[in-house]
Each structure stands twice: as structure tokens, then as C-alpha cells.
């Protein structure tokens with residue numbers, strides 16, 4: 001039996017007392033890759049650059065985080081707004097009862 005055994009912790013949980021966490025959740029990609037001291041995400045390079053970190057040889061990783069994998073909260077309204085010429089601030093004319 002090893003001499004420096006620590007008390008049993010739940011499996012899969014990091015013993016935060018012995019091994020402090022260096023990464024926390026990234027607010028841009030959501031992965032736990034944001035380095036706390038460096039303030040840079042190892043997965044998406046948030047904090048280092050405004051562009052997403054991506055490499056062509058990692059085509060599977062690009063597939064997982066490209067456009068269309070999220071909510072598309074801005075892009076999904078583009079076709080409807082483009083159809084009407086991106087008008088803003090107008091009101092629909094009142095429908096007259098026939």
C-alpha cells in the first residue's frame with residue numbers, strides 16, 4: 001500500500017485540495033479549457049484572439065463547433081430579414097375589415 005494515500009474521494013472527481021484546477025469553463029466555447037491564470041482558452045483561444053481557434057487537420061473538431069451547431073440566434077433570422085430588405089422601425093399597416 002502506498003504511503004501517501006489520501007482518503008477516498010468519489011470516483012471521477014478531482015481532489016481539489018491536492019490538485020488545484022488550472023482550467024475552468026470557457027464562456028465562449030463552454031468547455032472546461034479556460035486557463036485561470038493565463039486567461040486563455042486552450043480549446044477556442046478565447047482571451048488570446050477574437051477569432052476562433054481552428055485547424056484544418058482537426059476537421060472533426062471544426063465540424064463540432066462550426067456554424068449551425070448552436071442556437072443560431074442571429075443567423076436564423078437573416079433570410080426573413082433579407083427578404084424584406086432589412087427594414088427597421090416600421091409598423092405593419094392596419095388591416096381593414098372587408
Ligand SMILES: [Zn+2]
Pocket residue numbers: 026027028029030031033034041042043044045046
Ligand atoms: Zn473556449
